[in-house]
Amino acid sequence: MFDLKFELIKKDPGSSARLGSLTTTHGKIETPIFMPVGTQATVKAMTPEELVQAGSQIILANTYHLYLRPGHELVGRLGGLHGFMHWDRPILTDSGGFQVFSLGELRKISEEGVKFRSHIDGSRHFLSPELSIAIQQSLGADIAMCFDECPPYPAEVSYVQKSLELTTRWARRCKEAHTRTDQALFGIVQGGMHPELRRESAERLIEIGFDGYALGGLSVGEEKGLMHEMFHACAPYVPEHFPRYIMGIGAPEDLIEAVNAGYDMFDCVMPTRNARNGALFTSFGRINIKAACFEEDTGPVDPECDCYVCRNYSRAYLRHLYRSQEILASRLNTWHNLHYYLNLMRQVRDSIAAGTFSAFRKEFYAQRGGAGSVVSER
């Protein structure tokens, strides 16, 4: 296994937030960090250069999608994902687990793995822990993830218990199958909304031994308050000298709460997907650019944002592009939203370094509740 170096730089005095640094084969990442999602070997609508300009240190790519198209062996023969997509910074690949379980009727789980049908052409496939690792090794990510089962929510506690046992056996098989010495491997803690099961899952994974640990199976339909409670309950189950990652979250306030609880890494399609639907994140809350009130608005999306979009385009123009279904709408909206997320994490890191994270968190909520909240979606 790769000797992933995670350095804990500073712990916040008023919370469980922490500043860290993670050294991967393709360079160092400052944590806490948000990872933009590049499902099909591209972060939708962005070039790699723009991702760097927006502040991306690491991106995530999807094993399930790349296995189906163009195929991991092809990517491997062409030298791996980094060269293929023209991105020379770190990459994390998920295991495909969450995607195949999301297929519902199209998949069937057994001890050996998961039978499923492709969402593209209906063709039959079988994904196992061993194949997931083989795919991720071909793709050449800096950080690979164990193949896990993500139980539905809500679910019987007995099902969740059985599921985490399967996830544990699969995690052992993943570790055995994993041979690349330039790639880290993370375990995924399951256990639904039951802290005692989460603790059991974490302990068994730590016994096996991984480079870092992720919480999977959150943001699956539970109340936000419950999700945030789970953040706090589960963080101590992973010793502090390991990087802690929460998969698939979230809204800006979820990231703030997760950092507050002691997590380091996050990914979510929210900034990119919302952007393509015209929903933009700002320092005063969320707006939708298609709203009539922006028709003649010559101001930037967010007066406090210094991204390329806010420096050069008006809300009126962005509204026109969105209504005209122009590709540039997706581009500019994505650029701004990613900048918002990445800049938020930069501010989070700065505040932890300055020992002022709690004040930053308070100010974050104060701004969003303030008079500036022009058009809230909620």
Add this chain to the structure above:
Amino acid sequence: MFDLKFELIKKDPGSSARLGSLTTTHGKIETPIFMPVGTQATVKAMTPEELVQAGSQIILANTYHLYLRPGHELVGRLGGLHGFMHWDRPILTDSGGFQVFSLGELRKISEEGVKFRSHIDGSRHFLSPELSIAIQQSLGADIAMCFDECPPYPAEVSYVQKSLELTTRWARRCKEAHTRTDQALFGIVQGGMHPELRRESAERLIEIGFDGYALGGLSVGEEKGLMHEMFHACAPYVPEHFPRYIMGIGAPEDLIEAVNAGYDMFDCVMPTRNARNGALFTSFGRINIKAACFEEDTGPVDPECDCYVCRNYSRAYLRHLYRSQEILASRLNTWHNLHYYLNLMRQVRDSIAAGTFSAFRKEFYAQRGGAGSVVSER
């Protein structure tokens, strides 16, 4: 009227090609030049900065589309198209004539103007020479075009004759309605595939007096050979001290033939629209990136191209993006195609400056007939 300065810098000894320079309110343009089409106040999939990087000196925007959405008065109130779309170089707007005539059943022509229904929502509108000029003045283009009727092809000669007379009366009304002193106004020569009618149209427009003259109504279904003959037949009808513009063409070979015949300005959706369909222009002919032969092709789109795309991405990756319907596919394909067109015009200008345009033209055809033509669409 604006005092548009067109300077004839050099005439090619072996052809009618000429090198020129056109000074507009937003700067100087070197001719011959290709103008990327920015229909809805954006050249699809590109930022203004990328357009400049690809070599764009001037772009075209569509009066018909911008009148319907977001509305020319809105754009005018916001300070005109340049500020609205964040483009500070020259802009040419068409008159809306070609678009409303393309609506077929949805429009009705009279002496006064054209009644039509919006392609967006079916709402009723009336476009006249006076309104077309008012729209173009609100948009604030550097070069406005007269509102013309574009006869169908084929058409009875008597219809074409009547049509050009209407176009002439409309051109007079356009000139009378035009008041902006920082905007040039071009006349549009009609007359179908009849050189004698084209001559009559040109003479009447020159009597009225415009800053430049365009050929309209070409590339409407006629044979390529006939179109190229029309280029040669009609060029002398516009005195050489005026800029000559052919609207809506064309393929790279059409541009070469038009330059050869003595024209200076061109626009066409071909590089941008083809790009979104995966069709890419190269020094050895056209390829379609979705072809199976590119599956593992690690080479650039065009080994002779030094654009951002060819320097950083493989055909294999571009094929993957196209098949995955990624926005980045449209972006990169458009970037390469525009670079191809704009670089072709740069080479054309260089060869005229060097007195070697005829040799350049020969070489252009030799390369495309050569062994390099991997996948021709024709």
